[in-house]
Amino acid sequence: MTTAVLQRGSWVEGLLAAHPTAPESSRRQLLEQGLPAAREETWRFTDLAPLLALDPARLQPRAGADGNPNAATDAAVVRLQLDGRGTGLQPAAASAPLPQGLKLEPTPLPLPDAALLSARLHGLTSGPSLQLSLAANARLQLELWLEPAGADALLAPRLLLNLGEGAQLQLAVHLRCNGSSLALPWVEAQLAPGAELTEAWLFQGDATDVLLSGCSVQQAPGSRYSRSAVVKGWALARQEPQVVQSKGAAHTQLRDLAITTDQAVHDLHSRVRFEGPEGTLDQLQKALVDGQAHSIFNGSVQVPQLAQRTDAAQLSRHLLLSERAKVDTKPELEIVADDVRCTHGATVSSLSDEELFYLRSRGIDRLTGAELLRRGFCAEILRELPPLLAQEVA
Amino acid sequence: MTATTPSNAVDAPVASTSVGDLVSQPYRYGFVTDIETDKIAKGLSEDVVRLISAKKNEPQFLLDFRLRAFRQWQRMEEPDWAAVGYPPIDYQDIVYYAAPKQQEKKASLDEVDPKLLETFDKLGIPLSEQKRLSNVAVDAVFDSVSIATTYKEKLAEHGVIFCSFSEAVEEHPELIERYLGSVVPIADNYFAALNSAVFSDGSFVFIPKGVTCPMDLSTYFRINSGDTGQFERTLIVAEEGASVSYLEGCTAPMFDTNQLHAAVVELVALDDASIKYSTVQNWYAGDENGKGGIYNFVTKRGLCKGPRSHISWTQVETGSSITWKYPSCVLAGADSVGEFYSVALTNNCQQADTGTKMVHVGERTRSTIVSKGISAGRSSNSYRGLVQLGPKAKGARNYSQCDSMLIGDQAAANTYPYIRSQQPQSAVEHEASTCRISEDQLFYLQSRGIAFEEAVSMMVSGFCRDVFNQLPLEFAAEADKLLALKLEGSVG
Amino acid sequence: MTESVSASPALLEVQDLRASVADQEILCGVSLTVRAGEIHAVMGRNGSGKSTLSKLIAGHPSYTVTSGSIRFNGVDVEEMSPEERSRAGLFLGFQYPVEIPGVSNLEFLRVSTNARRQAQGLEELDTFSFEDHLQQRLELVQMDPSFLERSLNEGFSGGEKKRNEILQMALLEPVVAILDETDSGLDIDALRIVAEGVNHLAGPSNATLLITHYQRLLDAITPQFVHVMAHGRILRTGGPELAHELERRGYDWVDEAAGISSRQSAEVGA
Known part of the structure; x- marks a missing residue:
């Protein structure tokens, strides 16, 4: 943490200098658009200082840590981990054979949506890459263990998922940084009619690490997309999942839990857009905010005219536990269709006195009771995670 | 609902008796009063600001206030964050002062131009002694000036001051100097700065310590001229333990052009005081194609300064071509209470971006927000709210409920409820839903x-x-x- | 209380208890003694102060005693936290048990049972022995074991919540159990199960205080003492026949007997 905080411009220059072989178009894009200014509406509450505190000259891909995953629990699971250079993925010891349609070589891919900072930064790197095309009705369980062994890592995994009709993919990702690192996971997914993608993410970081995660999902009618993400640690962790139901009639479920302590800034900017009728959304965002932490939620739901009979529910719940912590939460509902059911709610509060009293009246002391309530608050999201990941959080 | 097909929506089963068959009633208050007016030339400059001040014979402090505001305004940019769209306003193409030609404000109503009395009669606000409303005192504002205030004497017996802003400047300059700009500072926002520079008239209410105002007070705003901006200023002060209920009504004639209305309302409630402010806004909304109508860009804010003070805003917004308005409460006094109750209805091409800010500063402050938005036609109706709990607002509570009703599939309903909390010993709860008939x-x-x-x-x-x-x-x-x-x- | 001195020890002694909430006096001097082996009923209409009494005994932080005292097993409980009271054997069955999403019912029951056992000098139960321990008590309240897997009270019906309360009572084996409107919102079957549970758990060394405003529960559990509360006071005390008289003549009768008009009582009603 001795690194001085750089100015935005010099930080970008430093990063560019450290990646001389990056594609010209990506370099230009980053130079032109730079880092978001503090006055930009979507960055108004998110302090970029932790990013600027990272030394751009030292950020490099690092070899994967040993020992992940610990034990194979299910022989049918394909397990991949960071390779020895940190730029590719390789099968872990306990992996099922790689299926057809899975490519691990880095391939030149068109740059994703450069409006997002995570995408702009991503464009500079050649991180581990995974392309998966799942044939119609195929099923796959995939686990990724993304943990660089040392500090100062630049971890920019890119996943391209293409699910054919009725295909089912269960993806579990454990991403962990170990100090002064920058993680830029980027996911693009296409879901054909009837396809099901279930993602579980555990993002763990040290108090100096920065996470900028982007995800862009296109859902065809009849598909189901379910994303559960748990963020723990980090100096700054921002996630920007963007889901489009291209013709409506799909189901999207988003579950987020941020366990925010110390001076961490956790930020979730989600966007779900319905471009056809009869889509459904079930979104629950939770954050437990302690220490001097700052939790930010901005949840946009767009229901244009052709999205009749959309049923969207969004709930944001913050548990604010410290006098020095703060919360900014802002649902954004934009609705033009009239025959829809859209609800949203937001709460910010501390532990409930009534709940605490109930526990205490059963002989459970205040501290244990508070701990039970905190765990209960998290349990709703944690139970969506595979047990292997959920254990890591506890 | 998934089994229904689109054609099964509202119109299908009721086509034979649809409201569409009903003749849409024209705007009832769209007439123009033909009266000679004293107008200054279009345009805005420091000289215009000085001219307005001179015409009103204002003391130096007020001229200074206006000039400071004008200089601020010149450095500011028009806000663009609201979910409304309109062609750029040419601030040099607006008349900043228009008054019906009559020398001074008349001592007695008998001397007021009968045409003006007739106008207010037609609007349902009779002012003359015989016909005036028995339980409400009315300040009638026509374009830039107040033309009459009823029941002044009766109110004075209770120590209540209710008069036009201009009169208050003459008769109670110390109160004006003390409270003007104390809730909405001149540089608060672009339109508030503009108002602070050029405001022409409005109402002033002062309820002294311990007095419950014996009757409801009301101001009725009428825009008559087609090219005049209306920039009124309302200031209500309730001293310790005082209480008042205040009503505001507004109409304007139908013009093809848009008129700018940029008002500022400031409320100050001292210890245990209570102010209830109700608005039924029915400015001309433009025609069904969105031509004409009022741009209603208004700053309304109340300061709950004393402990246990209470400010309540109720608004029914049905008019205006564009509404940009966030009646707010700053809850500074411990145990103070802020409330916001709103119905905003938009039809045809109307655009409304309205809501509130509840800024909890003091301990155990409480606020309630109930917002009902109804969007019909091709209109756009946005709720934008801020609930802020500062680090000292221990024990503060907020409950917000924002519901939208959509009528027809071309209207937009947006909800942007924003919550910022820095206080763990507090609770904020927001609920919103969207429904249809x-x-x-x-x-x-x-x-x-x-x-x-x-x-x-x-x-x-x-x-x-x-x-x-x-x-x-x-x-x-x-x-x-x-x-x-x-x-x-x-x-x- | 002027009953002849009974041989059994006093478990709960409430003396001239006064309490207020937000500057309004809710209890204006309540005295009550409950001895081992006794069942008492406190009756009164909404707002009479009877729920406040139960919250005060359990130590709810929103209610404060302004004067008077509550002694449990001869010890003044004023300085005791709610959990200390519970571990000592005071139990409050809530009128509205809170729902706590995410906290497993089973875990909650185990933690609270062990807290009580520890205070009693008993061995803590591990997961397996606790489940055995739990099994018999589940049968008592005829509760489906699937309720254990769910979050605490979350999505439970009114009857299920009350049965869960009785289950907790069975596990904690309290010395004094206060059941606050345990009968409200129950259908006949649930009421029978709850009453059987209470009767089963009542013994010579413990005591029960039923708080209710209907006779209904008292048909199934017979109290030795009935107290009628109104306006923050106990206006009358009698045997089971008092409950019947109240059922027949209504609460106004008590008011009249106490010389308070029903208009006044409406004002006191919270």
């Missing part, structure tokens, strides 16, 4: 013999009930009728 509900009512249009209006007023309940009785009935009128032709 379902064919099942309409059918049920119709099968009980209720006419279609009556069924619609029953459901709309049911939707707004929580807000209407906050309005003074006569206003509530008026608001109900107004809503029904505004919605005609929008369903079916």
Whole structure:
């Protein structure tokens, strides 16, 4: 943490200098658009200082840590981990054979949506890459263990998922940084009619690490997309999942839990857009905010005219536990269709006195009771995670 | 709902009796009074600001206030964050002062131009001694000036000051100097700065310590000129333990052009004081194609300065081409209470971006927000709110409920409720929902013999009930009728 | 209380208890003694102060005693936290048990049972022995074991919540159990199960205080003492026949007997 905080411009220059072989178009894009200014509406509450505190000259891909995953629990699971250079993925010891349609070589891919900072930064790197095309009705369980062994890592995994009709993919990702690192996971997914993608993410970081995660999902009618993400640690962790139901009639479920302590800034900017009728959304965002932490939620739901009979529910719940912590939460509902059911709610509060009293009246002391309530608050999201990941959080 | 097809929406089962068949009633208050006015030339400069001040014979502090505001305004940019769109306003193409030609404000109503009295008669606000409302004191504002205030003497017996802003500047300059700009600082926002520079008249209310105002107070704003901006200023001060209920009404003639209305309202409530501010806004909304209508860019804010003070805003927004308005409360005093009850109805091409800010500063402050948005036609209706709990607002509570009702599939309903909390010993709860008038509900009512249009209006007023309940009785009935009128032709 | 001195020890002694909430006096001097082996009923209409009494005994932080005292097993409980009271054997069955999403019912029951056992000097139960321990008590309240897997009270019906309360009572084996409107919102079957549970758990060394405003529960659990509360006071005390008289003549009768008009009582009602 001795690194001085750089100015935005010099930080970008430093990063560019450290990646001389990056594609010209990506370099230009980053130079032109730079880092978001503090006055930009979507960055108004998110302090970029932790990013600027990272030394751009030292950020490099690092070899994967040993020992992940610990034990194979299910022989049918394909397990991949960071390779020895940190730029590719390789099968872990306990992996099922790689299926057809899975490519691990880095391939030149068109740059994703450069409006997002995570995408702009991503464009500079050649991180581990995974392309998966799942044939119609195929099923796959995939686990990724993304943990660089040392500090100062630049971890920019890119996943391209293409699910054919009725295909089912269960993806579990454990991403962990170990100090002064920058993680830029980027996911693009296409879901054909009837396809099901279930993602579980555990993002763990040290108090100096920065996470900028982007995800862009296109859902065809009849598909189901379910994303559960748990963020723990980090100096700054921002996630920007963007889901489009291209013709409506799909189901999207988003579950987020941020366990925010110390001076961490956790930020979730989600966007779900319905471009056809009869889509459904079930979104629950939770954050437990302690220490001097700052939790930010901005949840946009767009229901244009052709999205009749959309049923969207969004709930944001913050548990604010410290006098020095703060919360900014802002649902954004934009609705033009009239025959829809859209609800949203937001709460910010501390532990409930009534709940605490109930526990205490059963002989459970205040501290244990508070701990039970905190765990209960998290349990709703944690139970969506595979047990292997959920254990890591506890 | 998944089994229904799009064609099964509202219109199908009721096509034969659709409200679309009803003749949409024209805006009732769209007439122009032909009266000679004293207007200054179009345009805005420091000289214009000085001229307005000179015409009103203002003391130096007020001129200084205006000039400071004008210089600020020149450095500011028009806000663009609201979900409204309009062509750029040419601030040099507006008349900043227009007054009906009559020398001084008349001592007695008998001397007021009969045409003006007639105008207010037509608007349902009779001012003359014989016909005036018995339980409400009225300040009538025509374009830039106040032309008459009823019941002044009776109120004075209780120590209540209720007069035009200009009179207050002359008679109570110390109160004006003390409170003007104390809640909405001149540089607060672009339109507030503009108002602070060029405001012409408005109402002033002062309720002294311990006095419960014996009757409701009301200001009626009438824009008459087609090229005049209206920039009124309202200041209400309730001293310790005082209380008052204040009503505001507004109308304007129908012009093809847009008129700018940029008012500022400041409320100050000292210890244990209570101010209830109700608005039924019915400015001309433009025609069904969005031509003409008022741009209503208004800054309203109340300061709960003393402990246990209470400020309540109730608004029924049915008019204006564009509404940009966030009546807010700064809850500084411990245990103070802020409330915001709003019905915003938009039809045709109207755009409304309205809501509130509840800024909790003091301990155990409480606020309630109930917002009901109804969007019909091709209109756009946005709720934008901020609930902020500062680090010292221990024990503070907020509850917000924002519901939208959509009528037709071309109207937009947006909700942007923003919460910022820095206080763990507090609780904020926000709930929102979107609904429509379902064919099942309409059918049920119709099968009980209720006419279609009556069924619609029953459901709309049911939707707004929580807000209407906050309005003074006569206003509530008026608001109900107004809503029904505004919605005609929008369903079916 | 002027009953002849009974041989059994006093478990709960409430003396001239006064309490207020937000500057309004809710209890204006309540005295009550409950001895081992006794069942008492406190009756009164809404707002009479009877729920406040139960919250005060359990130590709810929103209610404060302004004067008077509560002694449990001869010890003044004023300085005791709610959990200390519970571990000592005071139990409050809530009128509205809170729902706590995410906290497993089973875990909650185990933690609270062990807290009580520890205070009693008993061995803590591990997961397996606790489940055995739990099994018999589940049968008592005829509760489906699937309720254990769910979050605490979350999505439970009114009857299920009350049965869960009785289950907790069975596990904690309290010395004094206060059941606050345990009968409200129950259908006949649930009421029978709850009453059987209470009767089963009542013994010579413990005591029960039923708080209710209907006779209904008292048909199934017979109290030795009935107290009628109104306006923050106990206006009358009698045997089971008092409950019947109240059922027949209504609460106004008590008011009249106490010389308070029903208009006044409406004002006191919270």
